[in-house]
Amino acid sequence: MRVILHEIRHIFRPGTLILLLAFNLLFYWMYLGFYFQHFPNGRPSMDTYDIQLKMVERFGSRMDAEEFQVFKAEYEQRKLVADERIAGDPEFAKYGFHNYEQYQTRAGENPFSELDEHIDFSLSSDPNTLGSLFWELQSREWMIEAYEGGGEAELIQWRALESSPAVLETVQRRIDDGSMTSIQSDTAVRYYLDVLQYSSLLALVSVLLITVPLFLRDRHNGLIQLQYASATGRRLFGKKIAAALCSAFLVLSVQLAVLAVLFSQKNIDVFYHIKLHSYLNFWPVSWFDLTFIQYIMLTIAAVYIVCLLAVLVTALLSSVVPNYMAIIGSLAMLVVVFVYWGRQPLITDLTTINYDRLTQPLLYGGLMLVISGTLIFRWRREKASDIVG
Amino acid sequence: MLNVHQVSKNFGSFQALRSIDLEFANGVYGLLAPNGAGKTTLIKMLATLLFPSEGEITYNGENITAMDARYRNLLGYLPQQFGYYKNDSPQKYLTYIAALKGMSQAEASPRIAELLKLVALEDVAGKKMKKFSGGMIQRVGIAQAMLNDPKILILDEPTAGLDPKERVRFRNLLTSLARDRIVILSTHIVSDVEPIAGEVIMIKDQRILYKDTVDHLCRRIEGRVFETYVEHDEAETFRSRYLSLSEKQESSRLKIRFLHEGEAMPGWTPVMPNLEDLFIYTYRDGQEQEDKEPAK
Ligand SMILES: Nc1ncnc2c1ncn2[C@@H]1O[C@H](COP(=O)(O)OP(=O)(O)OP(=O)(O)O)[C@@H](O)[C@H]1O
Numbered sequence: 293m294r295v296i297l298h299e300i301r302h303i304f305r306p307g308t309l310i311l312l313l314a315f316n317l318l319f320y321w322m323y324l325g326f327y328f329q330h331f332p333n334g335r336p337s338m339d340t341y342d343i344q345l346k347m348v349e350r351f352g353s354r355m356d357a358e359e360f361q362v363f364k365a366e367y368e369q370r371k372l373v374a375d376e377r378i379a380g381d382p383e384f385a386k387y388g389f390h391n392y393e394q395y396q397t398r399a400g401e402n403p404f405s406e407l408d409e410h411i412d413f414s415l416s417s418d419p420n421t422l423g424s425l426f427w428e429l430q431s432r433e434w435m436i437e438a439y440e441g442g443g444e445a446e447l448i449q450w451r452a453l454e455s456s457p458a459v460l461e462t463v464q465r466r467i468d469d470g471s472m473t474s475i476q477s478d479t480a481v482r483y484y485l486d487v488l489q490y491s492s493l494l495a496l497v498s499v500l501l502i503t504v505p506l507f508l509r510d511r512h513n514g515l516i517q518l519q520y521a522s523a524t525g526r527r528l529f530g531k532k533i534a535a536a537l538c539s540a541f542l543v544l545s546v547q548l549a550v551l552a553v554l555f556s557q558k559n560i561d562v563f564y565h566i567k568l569h570s571y572l573n574f575w576p577v578s579w580f581d582l583t584f585i586q587y588i589m590l591t592i593a594a595v596y597i598v599c600l601l602a603v604l605v606t607a608l609l610s611s612v613v614p615n616y617m618a619i620i621g622s623l624a625m626l627v628v629v630f631v632y633w634g635r636q637p638l639i640t641d642l643t644t645i646n647y648d649r650l651t652q653p654l655l656y657g658g659l660m661l662v663i664s665g666t667l668i669f670r671w672r673r674e675k676a677s678d679i680v681g
Numbered sequence: 682m683l684n685v686h687q688v689s690k691n692f693g694s695f696q697a698l699r700s701i702d703l704e705f706a707n708g709v710y711g712l713l714a715p716n717g718a719g720k721t722t723l724i725k726m727l728a729t730l731l732f733p734s735e736g737e738i739t740y741n742g743e744n745i746t747a748m749d750a751r752y753r754n755l756l757g758y759l760p761q762q763f764g765y766y767k768n769d770s771p772q773k774y775l776t777y778i779a780a781l782k783g784m785s786q787a788e789a790s791p792r793i794a795e796l797l798k799l800v801a802l803e804d805v806a807g808k809k810m811k812k813f814s815g816g817m818i819q820r821v822g823i824a825q826a827m828l829n830d831p832k833i834l835i836l837d838e839p840t841a842g843l844d845p846k847e848r849v850r851f852r853n854l855l856t857s858l859a860r861d862r863i864v865i866l867s868t869h870i871v872s873d874v875e876p877i878a879g880e881v882i883m884i885k886d887q888r889i890l891y892k893d894t895v896d897h898l899c900r901r902i903e904g905r906v907f908e909t910y911v912e913h914d915e916a917e918t919f920r921s922r923y924l925s926l927s928e929k930q931e932s933s934r935l936k937i938r939f940l941h942e943g944e945a946m947p948g949w950t951p952v953m954p955n956l957e958d959l960f961i962y963t964y965r966d967g968q969e970q971e972d973k974e975p976a977k
């Protein structure tokens with residue numbers, strides 16, 4: 293145990309810590325920070341998110357038919373406000389608009405730039421401007437449309453995607469049991485997916501970074517002979533791997549803690565216990581009827597598992613490659629493979645209908661089997677092989 | 682008692698050691714042979730880093746590979762190229778090695794302080810080792826080998842980089858240590874072992890050639906070592922006829938110490954052979970050992 297602690301200390305030597313910190317800050321600055329600073333990002337996301345928060349507050353985690361009528365009535369009220377303001381506004385009269393509907397049907401046409409300026413659609417316009425009101429109405433409109441379309445519209449969509457019978461069945465079941473009427477925020481879920489996509493890469497590269505020198509550094513410095521002639525001897529191989537796993541776990545947990553604090557701004561937790569798949573949120577669609585928080589936990593677990601497996605791979609490489617160039621080259625390839633082919637099936641699309649129900653369990657099982665098999669093989673050889681260095 | 686039974690070591694098709702038999706009791710053993718003779722190979726097998734291709738090594742009758750950690754608990758080892766983290770201080774480094782040796786913090790701390798003093802490094806105990814001289818590093822190496830108060834102390838060329846004063850201190854240290862333990866030190870520097878080795882082991886042609894006390898070894902060439910004076914212009918002819926052991930400039934002439942197997946000539950003074958003489962005599966065929974080294 294004390295040896296493992298020593299090895300952990302070697303992993304976290306000042307140089308590595310500085311590198312790790314610098315990389316994390318740079319990565320945050322370049323990719324992740326954007327999502328935290330701009331949530332909800334733009335309009336109408338901002339407006340939609342505000343309405344959705346209020347919906348949960350009023351209706352709970354689901355919106356039943358009665359509540360939907362209330363929601364619709366709210367919309368009509370807001371529309372009346374818009375009508376009044378348009379009717380009393382000479383700028384609108386210039387274009388021949390006397391109510392919201394008239395304006396709305398032609399809003400897509402181009403020559404209204406002067407009018408647009410007058411309305412003020414800008415990001416920063418305050419809630420009392422016409423712009424804000426119009427954004428709000430637009431958000432309410434699509435939600436009403438999505439809800440009204442209901443199961444039928446949903447199924448049409450899935451059929452259009454040539455979904456398998458199993459998928460259609462899954463969706464049908466959720467329509468039937470009312471699960472789809474959940475008030476899930478697409479804005480919040482999209483936000484999580486964006487953060488997850490980048491932070492999983494950050495996590496992976498961070499743990500690779502600290503594991504690269506694990507054995508290589510000792511061989512480089514000629515310590516193996518002393519280490520293996522000590523009482524600990526060749527068992528050090530296993531202890532160093534344990535130290536690497538512990539260190540990686542620590543790094544991942546610190547990152548998770550920081551990300552959790554950054555992520556849990558703006559009452560996002562309101563949506564945690566609401567079913568993920570709903571008329572208001574189209575993705576991710578899991579084989580299982582998960583809540584937002586269940587999906588979050590699942591994907592976090594996936595990040596841990598993937599990263600710890602990557603640590604094992606790196607440790608193996610570190611114990612055989614001749615130099616830093618070789619290991620950094622192989623790991624760069626590993627990261628590219630992860631970004632293009634691994635991240636989606638292993639993490640962000642976990643349990644989703646993008647994959648057959650069994651694909652991901654098999655993928656994880658296969659990876660674990662191959663990696664632990666190689667590890668055991670290497671460990672056996674280590675115990676029986678000459679130390680020539 | 683440490684025993685080597687019929688041990689051979691092959692590296693692929695290259696045989697580095699062949700049918701070695703050795704027995705070690707308490708005392709200092711000097712493993713003396715030129716570069717490439719197989720000293721490190723033998724020592725690494727004694728340190729369980731290499732496994733014998735044939736034969737076995739036992740400690741008190743038990744196979745050392747089977748004894749595993751129990752054997753290495755008794756072992757202190759200084760590798761020929763000994764490694765350390767450049768940014769560590771001796772203090773930190775020794776604490777790590779102590780942990781590897783399974784020592785508790787309570788055991789280790791006083792022991793480390795004691796050893797740092799013994800190798801005269803207590804003033805720099807907290808300094809980074811990257812600024813140390815070769816001799817200072819070597820002393821850290823000696824200290825780490827002795828951390829666990831080993832019953833078997835194996836040192837591969839321990840005096841490399843030590844200055845003469847340190848060499849003397851080190852030799853004295855080994856002598857006192859060897860009273861109740863096995864000390865094996867390899868070297869190709871005769872003066873490192875001659876004054877202290879209870880027995881000297883010489884390897885030639887992958888085999889143990891001699892294992893004997895210094896006195897007995899020297900007696901093997903008794904009556905064959907002489908000294909004489911020759912003129913400079915005769916030196917070359919002289920060297921081609923006799924095996925020159927050492928030469929020294931004295932006024933205008935050369936004082937040559939040499940070996941001759943036949944009758945003494947007038948003007949030759951018979952002298953007591955020393956270990957150096959035997960060493961040169963034994964390995965007189967020059968680079969033979971090194972020539973056999975496979976290309977790496
Ligand atoms: N891993 C290896 N693979 C192949 N040959 C080796 C290996 N290790 C040692 N040898 C060879 O075995 C022979 C003995 O080497 P060894 O290192 O034991 O010599 P040595 O007596 O310690 O020499 P030196 O005084 O230079 O340290 C040499 O010819 C060497 O080239």
Ligand SMILES: [Mg+2]
Binds near residue numbers: 720722761837
């Ligand atoms: Mg050697």
